[in-house]
Amino acid sequence: MTPVRPKIDETYCKGCNICVAICPVGVYTVGKSTSARGYVVPIIKKPQECVDSKRNPNEKKKCELCIYVCPDQAIDWENE
Amino acid sequence: MNFFDFYRQDRWPHMFCPGCGVGTVMNTFYRAFAESGLDQNKTVFVAGIGCSGRIPGYIRADSLHTTHGRPLAFAGGIKVANPKLKVVVFTGDGDLGAIGGNHFINACRRNIELTVICINNYIYGMTGGQASTTTPRDLLSSTTPFGNREYPFDLSEVAVAAGANYVARWTTFHVKQMTKSMHKALLKDGLSFVEIASQCPTQFGRRNDLNSAREVFDWLKSNSVPRSKARDLSEDHLDLNLMGKITVGEFVERNRESYMKAIGVMK
Amino acid sequence: MQGDEASVEGAIHAGCRFFAGYPITPATEIAERMAKRLREADGVFLQLEDEIAAIAAIIGASWTGTKAMTATSGPGFSLMQENLGYACMTETPIVIIDVQRGGPSTGQPTRAAQGDVMQARWGSHGDYETIALAPNSVQEMFDLTIEAFNLSEKYRVPTIVLSDADIGHMRGTFVVSNSIDITDRKYHLKPVSYNAFAYDENLIPNFPKFGEGHRVHITGLTHDISGYPKTTDPKVHEALVTRLVNKIRLHRNNICRAEIINPQAEKLIVAYGSPSNSVYEVLNERADIGLFRPITVWPFPEEKLRESAQYAKKILVLEMNMGQLYWEVERIARQSPCEKIELFTKLGGDVHAPDEILERCA
Numbered sequence: 001m002t003p004v005r006p007k008i009d010e011t012y013c014k015g016c017n018i019c020v021a022i023c024p025v026g027v028y029t030v031g032k033s034t035s036a037r038g039y040v041v042p043i044i045k046k047p048q049e050c051v052d053s054k055r056n057p058n059e060k061k062k063c064e065l066c067i068y069v070c071p072d073q074a075i076d077w078e079n080e
Numbered sequence: 081m082n083f084f085d086f087y088r089q090d091r092w093p094h095m096f097c098p099g100c101g102v103g104t105v106m107n108t109f110y111r112a113f114a115e116s117g118l119d120q121n122k123t124v125f126v127a128g129i130g131c132s133g134r135i136p137g138y139i140r141a142d143s144l145h146t147t148h149g150r151p152l153a154f155a156g157g158i159k160v161a162n163p164k165l166k167v168v169v170f171t172g173d174g175d176l177g178a179i180g181g182n183h184f185i186n187a188c189r190r191n192i193e194l195t196v197i198c199i200n201n202y203i204y205g206m207t208g209g210q211a212s213t214t215t216p217r218d219l220l221s222s223t224t225p226f227g228n229r230e231y232p233f234d235l236s237e238v239a240v241a242a243g244a245n246y247v248a249r250w251t252t253f254h255v256k257q258m259t260k261s262m263h264k265a266l267l268k269d270g271l272s273f274v275e276i277a278s279q280c281p282t283q284f285g286r287r288n289d290l291n292s293a294r295e296v297f298d299w300l301k302s303n304s305v306p307r308s309k310a311r312d313l314s315e316d317h318l319d320l321n322l323m324g325k326i327t328v329g330e331f332v333e334r335n336r337e338s339y340m341k342a343i344g345v346m347k
Numbered sequence: 348m349q350g351d352e353a354s355v356e357g358a359i360h361a362g363c364r365f366f367a368g369y370p371i372t373p374a375t376e377i378a379e380r381m382a383k384r385l386r387e388a389d390g391v392f393l394q395l396e397d398e399i400a401a402i403a404a405i406i407g408a409s410w411t412g413t414k415a416m417t418a419t420s421g422p423g424f425s426l427m428q429e430n431l432g433y434a435c436m437t438e439t440p441i442v443i444i445d446v447q448r449g450g451p452s453t454g455q456p457t458r459a460a461q462g463d464v465m466q467a468r469w470g471s472h473g474d475y476e477t478i479a480l481a482p483n484s485v486q487e488m489f490d491l492t493i494e495a496f497n498l499s500e501k502y503r504v505p506t507i508v509l510s511d512a513d514i515g516h517m518r519g520t521f522v523v524s525n526s527i528d529i530t531d532r533k534y535h536l537k538p539v540s541y542n543a544f545a546y547d548e549n550l551i552p553n554f555p556k557f558g559e560g561h562r563v564h565i566t567g568l569t570h571d572i573s574g575y576p577k578t579t580d581p582k583v584h585e586a587l588v589t590r591l592v593n594k595i596r597l598h599r600n601n602i603c604r605a606e607i608i609n610p611q612a613e614k615l616i617v618a619y620g621s622p623s624n625s626v627y628e629v630l631n632e633r634a635d636i637g638l639f640r641p642i643t644v645w646p647f648p649e650e651k652l653r654e655s656a657q658y659a660k661k662i663l664v665l666e667m668n669m670g671q672l673y674w675e676v677e678r679i680a681r682q683s684p685c686e687k688i689e690l691f692t693k694l695g696g697d698v699h700a701p702d703e704i705l706e707r708c709a
Contacts, residue, residue: 012092016099016281016293021301022253039098068111068255071096071103071293073083091575121560126407137564137576142557144410145566145576146403147433153400157407157415158557160391161365165411165558183403186396345391 004057004077005047006066012074015039019066019075025049028066052077081114083107087138094138099293101252101278102131105199106138108255112262123166126155128175130206131280132199135170149179152187155194160339163346167193168266173200177213177233184235188242191270192339193346197262198235198273201280209283216324220287236275240332245270247331251277253301254328261330270338277304277326304328350488351376351418351515354444354508355384357492358416361529363442364390365415367404369397369423372456373512374446377418398423402430402443409439410565412534412556414496418444420512421463422453424470431505432471433567435591438503438544438552440532442495445507446515449696458696459511459621461667467507468645474588476595478602479507479645481619485519491642497530498602502594503551509644511667513621513698535561544572550594595646603648605641607655612637614708615659615685617652617676619644621698622665628701629708636708647675656683663707664690665699 006027008019013035020028020042029045047053052061057077067075084092087110096102113120125136129148136143146154151169159167176184176198187194203221204210211221214232221228236249246268248261258276265272279285279296290296307327340346348356355377358366366381368374378394385392391408395401398419405415419427424445434441449455450462463470467479478498480491491508499506535543535553538560546552552572555561568576569584577583595602606623614636618626623640630636639655641648656662662680664673673690680688691707693699 014098018099018104018293018297021294021297022255065255068107068259069104069252070107071098071100072093073103073107121562122558124410124557137566141562142410142555143564144407144437144557145564145568147429147567150399150403150430153395153403154407156393156395156400157365157367157404158411159407160393160404161408161413161415162411162558182396183400186400343391 004055005053006044006050006075007078008041008044009074009076010035010037010041012072013039013041014072015041016071017042018069018071022065022069024065025051083110086110086113086120086140088140091138095134096131097282099279099281099297100131101201101276101280102135102199104252104255105197105276105278106135108259109197109262112259112266115263116266118166118266122164123168124158126151126158126167126169128171128180130172130175130204131201132170132172133175149175150183151175152180152183152194152196156187156192159192159194160343160345163340166266167195169194169196171196171198173198173202173214173235174204174212177235185238185242188239188244188271188273190339191243191245191336193269194271195265196271196273198275199278200235200275201278201284203280203284205280205283209287222287236273236331239273243336244273244332245336245338246272246333248273248329249275249277249326249331250328251300251304251326252279253297253304270336300326307331348485348518349376349515350482350485350510350517351446352380353485353489353521354418354492354510355380357489358442358496359384359388360523360527361414361493361496362531363414363416363496364388365405365408365413366390366417367393367395367401367408367415368417368419369395369401371420371423373448373515374418374420374444376515377444377446398426399430402427402434402441405441406430406434406437406439409441410557414440414500416442416444418446420446420448421450424463424466428466428470431477432473432475434505435471435475435477436567437565438591439505440499440503441505442492442499443505443507444492445509447509447511455696457512459513459667459698460696461511461620461671464509464644464668464671467509474592476592477505477507477645478502478595478643479509480642481509481644482514483620483623483640484514485517486521488514489521489523493527493529497528500530500532502598502602503532503554504595509620511621512696539563542572543574544570546572546590550590550597599646603643603646603651605639605643605648605651607637607639607651609634609637610655611658613658613660615639615655615662616665616704616708617641617662617672618665619672622667622693625699625701625704626665629704632705633708641672644672647672649679652676652679653683656680656685659683659685661685661687661689661708663704664688665693665704666690667693667698669694
């Protein structure tokens with residue numbers, strides 16, 4: 001089983017940190033450095049905590065709250 | 081259906097402010113639509129004026145961006161003239177609850193088969209932060225610099241009273257429930273009204289001591305309460321300030337005859 | 348039947364299958380007859396909450412490819428102005444019957460006037476052009492309603508029939524010709540996702556009907572040929588607005604119509620709508636008087652008037668207002684040798700009587 005992890009696309013992220021607020025297990029945390037676009041993008045601090053990361057990539061995701069909420073469509077899955 | 085099958089990729093990144101709840105509504109609506117099985121070629125999106133009204137310009141479908149307050153009137157004309165088209169309306173608290181109030185209550189009364197998504201950010205965002213008919217009392221806006229002296233509308237309760245077949249309200253925190261309600265709204269007969277309490281960090285938040293998108297988001301989340309819990313007999317019905325709470329949930333689900341059936345354009 | 352009712356028959360003949368309206372004297376009969384006739388014709392009749400909803404609904408209906416109409420009078424016409432501008436901006440074919448009554452404001456609900464003439468041209472904000480027709484009989488209520496549909500379809504522009512309380516309520520007979528030309532808008536035949544507003548030398552884009560896979564975005568914001576809003580580029584706005592206006596101006600010769608009797612007369616009466624009926628009687632008595640009756644009030648038949656003005660020593664403009672079309676006539680006739688361009692105003696709902704007109708033409 002190949003674990004997946006969420007990733008943030010810095011060309012879309014505007015640093016609103018709502019993903020940090022909504023994630024129930026603390027995957028995200030407020031970032032420190034500025035992206036090329038000029039926003040302070042969150043850091044994926046604890047990808048291993050992500051409920052859906054423990055699934056097979058083809059399996060239907062159960063959480064995805066961050067993807068649902070991200071106003072800039074900046075979060076997606078990335079296979080390792 | 082992928083996200084950019086539904087939306088116009090050539091117009092990305094979109095225009096909405098950092099942390100704006102409209103972006104969240106775009107996600108949830110797309111998912112609700114993708115699961116509905118509706119034909120995007122046979123769906124028309126009608127928008128009013130304001131930030132929420134900009135959504136249809138981003139959707140890969142026929143869309144009509146109309147005059148302020150009137151999308152329900154235009155939408156009614158489209159639906160009645162060609163009942164085979166699915167018609168979805170995107171509107172906001174000012175567009176629907178102020179200038180569009182008359183069309184709002186009459187469309188609900190007629191129960192015209194429309195799916196109405198109202199993004200309520202408690203302010204007039206596009207024009208720079210003026211008070212709305214849903215701005216809670218005492219809050220600040222650019223036209224209420226000393227505190228709002230008026231009490232707000234509860235748009236969802238208005239929709240219930242006016243006769244809409246399906247009424248639900250969620251905040252942008254309640255993404256899963258919101259998606260489910262939108263999905264129901266898309267497939268239900270008659271007028272379906274889904275109100276989304278949404279964060280406007282730039283105009284609403286900034287003026288009311290909520291100094292980031294996260295803070296407004298948390299404000300919505302912590303002030304929301306299930307309607308079933310809030311509306312009991314002990315509550316003061318005259319307190320139009322909603323007891324300082326945003327009631328959420330499915331408010332009503334009924335099967336009144338839809339307008340199209342009543343006037344005979346649809347069997 | 349009544350003029351109002353003849354207008355309904357004209358609309359149905361032209362293919363109108365959608366009416367949305369709000370009751371208002373003296374146009375209510377149009378709504379009432381439409382309520383019955385559209386059911387027979389398998390169309391849709393809606394009585395809506397106000398005139399703003401009415402014009403919005405007919406615009407929406409038009410985007411599904413349905414010919415749609417509303418009918419109102421002054422106060423309702425004023426309410427409709429914002430959405431009328433929207434119809435111009437989005438190039439939506441619609442027909443509005445304005446059965447004029449005494450104004451301003453609530454005014455004289457049951458008496459005729461011609462106070463909305465300028466409003467039909469300039470009532471909404473911004474730069475645009477409309478087409479407005481002025482019937483003067485029950486026959487013309489029938490004919491010109493059909494013509495209004497044809498013009499609005501061909502030029503993708505809202506077309507107004509400027510009637511009045513007398514023409515609307517007068518009773519008479521009319522003839523339905525066997526061969527009536529009906530024009531339909533030109534549709535985009537293949538799905539066109541981009542550049543739905545592309546146009547040729549006629550300046551009229553093809554119409555992308557909703558529900559056919561065009562996936563087109565229609566907005567009242569300034570837009571380019573893709574339809575997407577582009578509000579901050581001056582060139583885009585200029586291109587759009589000049590096309591909307593030139594779309595009509597370019598085709599003036601095909602659009603403008605006037606009835607001219609005794610065109611080389613020394614005394615030329617310019618009259619339209621109700622007052623023109625009195626002029627027919629006057630013409631019977633005097634050979635030195637002529638009539639110039641604009642049938643299209645907008646665009647005003649300038650070229651035709653200029654021709655007749657060459658011969659006139661005096662031009663008398665009859666209006667049931669304090670001077671609206673008069674200014675167009677005055678502007679045009681000033682370029683001719685004619686030195687006397689007079690306005691004969693009649694307010695309150697009575698039409699200019701033939702002997703009153705004769706007195707002014709002594």
